[in-house]
Amino acid sequence: MNSNSKNIAVLISGGGTNLQALIDNEKDINGKIKIVISNRENAFGLVRARRASIEGIVIRDDDILLDTLKDNNIDLIVLAGYLKILPKSIIREYENRIINIHPSLIPAFCGSGYYGMKVHFAVIDKGVKYSGATTHFVNEYADEGPIIMQESLEVLDSTAEELQKRVLEIEHKILVKTVKYFCDDKLKIINNKVVIGE
Numbered sequence: 001m002n003s004n005s006k007n008i009a010v011l012i013s014g015g016g017t018n019l020q021a022l023i024d025n026e027k028d029i030n031g032k033i034k035i036v037i038s039n040r041e042n043a044f045g046l047v048r049a050r051r052a053s054i055e056g057i058v059i060r061d062d063d064i065l066l067d068t069l070k071d072n073n074i075d076l077i078v079l080a081g082y083l084k085i086l087p088k089s090i091i092r093e094y095e096n097r098i099i100n101i102h103p104s105l106i107p108a109f110c111g112s113g114y115y116g117m118k119v120h121f122a123v124i125d126k127g128v129k130y131s132g133a134t135t136h137f138v139n140e141y142a143d144e145g146p147i148i149m150q151e152s153l154e155v156l157d158s159t160a161e162e163l164q165k166r167v168l169e170i171e172h173k174i175l176v177k178t179v180k181y182f183c184d185d186k187l188k189i190i191n192n193k194v195v196i197g198e
């Protein structure tokens with residue numbers, strides 16, 4: 001870690017396997033997970049945070065959330081399975097400093113109503129041959145911010161549950177890489193597109 005080390009907040013609502021991937025790879029990232037915030041009390045991700053000696057708290061109120069992010073001098077917000085829409089005030093305050101992970105190849109199977117298992121059921125229902133995962137910056141429109149990284153897989157004859165598992169493996173990989181690039185100041189947005197620099 002050098003002096004530019006970034007303070008990271010990870011926002012979750014559930015199991016937190018993406019959070020776990022970040023915890024497991026934190027040593028290779030020029031940043032520190034300062035706080036894990038859940039909008040749900042029983043999110044298993046809070047247990048993962050505690051086990052890694054990271055502060056994990058439940059916040060449901062948007063104003064308290066913004067104050068907490070500011071109090072912790074957060075440089076990067078990672079939405080890792082956070083199932084609540086962020087208020088415009090936070091999106092504006094942290095413009096180009098909020099990253100989301102989505103379990104499909106955006107712009108397919110994303111936006112309003114596409115979250116969790118619903119995405120994988122829709123993929124199988126449509127019969128598309130490829131799916132995957134996407135990391136992107138967050139703007140005020142759901143899943144529409146500039147795309148950072150994507151990786152695909154063949155759907156084959158996977159059930160929705162099997163597909164979720166396979167996609168999660170990709171999610172963990174590209175989320176860690178994305179956060180690493182961000183913390184190394186390698187992500188530039190030019191004409192609404194992300195360029196990964198040296």
Ligand code: GRF
Pocket residue numbers: 012013014015016017018019080081082101102103116168171
């Ligand atoms: C992931 O599929 C993520 O893309 C989606 O919610 C799921 C969260 O999984 N937004 P986990 O809590 O990180 O295990």
